[in-house]
Amino acid sequence: MSTAASLHQSRKRKNAVMMTLCVVAAGIGLAWLALILGALLYKGLSGVNLAVFTEMTPPPGDAGGLLNAIYGSIVMTIIGIIVGTPIGVLAGTYMAEYGRFSKLTTVVRFINDILLSAPSIIIGLFVYELMVRPMGHFSAIAGAVALSILVIPVVVRTTEDMLNLVPNALREAGTAIGAPRWVVIRSVAYRAALSGIVTGILLAIARISGETAPLLFTALNNQFWSSNLNAPMASLPVTIFQFALSPYEEWQQLAWTGALIITLTVLGLSIIARSLTGRREDR
């Protein structure tokens, strides 16, 4: 009797210990997020002023801003999205609509999932071999192409998932009134899955706006203002990389401020994206 009672006690104790450890684990996860955001706000906010958004990146030891880097990031992100999104949406459409049961879809889904998690520096090497080496110089357009290759798998994945959620009855209703397949896809399936597809694009923007590795040896960097797509262009992440590792205090401060800008952008985008799909789930 007493052994049964003590066994019960020890089982209860073990349970309490393990459950406490799980709570501690969750606490650790949240604490990291708080620590990183706290440090970013603390170090980054003090450097936020008008000059950051109106002046060029300074030479060592001088004050200045991040205007050319912010501009370069926006330009390359936009081109990357414009190039990558249509390809991603079309490929996702094939997988969810025309080729839902084809063998090609299974293979593409597998390969796409691998591309989704492939190291981005490998994509940088690929674009270097594909564009920079033949052209003989670094260029903003090569950077944008590298980013678009990162956009494609994200958009493919979400587009396919979201189109698969559209009820088949809707498609059948469209087909029953004589609409050809592509009209059904365009006016029924896309419309029903719109918020999901937009979410995918927002997540893709969030992903590429912080990417550094694929830009290092495609777009390189540029100390000065440049809107020439055929020349090296500055970007926020690469500038942060260069400035943070420098010994100059002004550069390090700018790096922290840039880091804060990127993080707020990325977190803002992913929260908007989540709230778009969140509303779907509640409905």
Add this chain to the structure above:
Amino acid sequence: MTAVSEAATSSALRTREATVRRFAFTDMAFRTATRLSAILVLVLLGGVAISLVAGSWEALSKFGFSFLTTESWNPVTENFGALAPIYGTIVTSAIAILIAVPIGIGIAVFLTELCPRPLRRPIGIAVELLAGIPSIIYGIWGLFVFAPFLQTTVQPFIIYIFHGIPGLSSLFAGPPYGIGLLTSSLILAIMVLPFITSITKDVFDTVPAVLKESAYGIGCTTWEVTRRVTIPYTRVGIMGGVMLGLGRALGETMAVTFVIGNAHRISASLFAPGTTISATIANEFTEADGDLYTSSLVSLGLILFIITFIILALARYMLLRIDSRTGA
């Protein structure tokens, strides 16, 4: 009477036919466009593989198999070996996974079993936001905040308590630089944690409620249900999530580049600076002069590509298996 209406009917037929033909054509065009885009995804991965092989040809044909087993990395004498970066990559990723897996599973258990329902979604989102933070942010935070903290507080303490214990004393030896293999591993652990957590949570949700309820029904504690029912049922899925996290850790570039110290040598101590494949490429590629140097760096990229491809393919295979089981 008939001539007029016949003409009208036949013209209506003709426009109808033309419309149908036009529809068939546009549908065909759209179908082809989507199919080509899908094929382009395959071409991309193929292109990555081909370009890496082509770019690394010069170095690999010169050094051959010894490229993988040579530690020396000397741009001046143009003698390159990949052993130190491969060692650094594997060691940092392995330690990161060892730290992140128990914490990740713990958070997943917390979210599925313990967390009050209204808090579940916000906490889940907060952990997933960790995944959204760009790696360069982890890098700058690691270099300026985390590494100095380790250097002044944690590392001297560890060196002190393990001093004189054989094995451990050489594993945790040397001056506390702050940056090095262990710091990189810790940063990587934080970075892969959200991937492991979210996948583990997803596969935990696939456990049929009746299995857990019958275990509770015979008097099991929450821990016993987790240990004996939930984890065995989802083992393959958890492994898939761990592999996915491992794939991320192996290829992670910027965060590691900041805190690894970039030294091409293999040291027994985890406090010593080292290097990884991706950090070497990120640091040296734009400065590499000479085709052999560049080609050696691309060869490193090829090795990383092959390793991550195998790991990620395994991860997807395992996750597919658990998907097909819940689908059935």
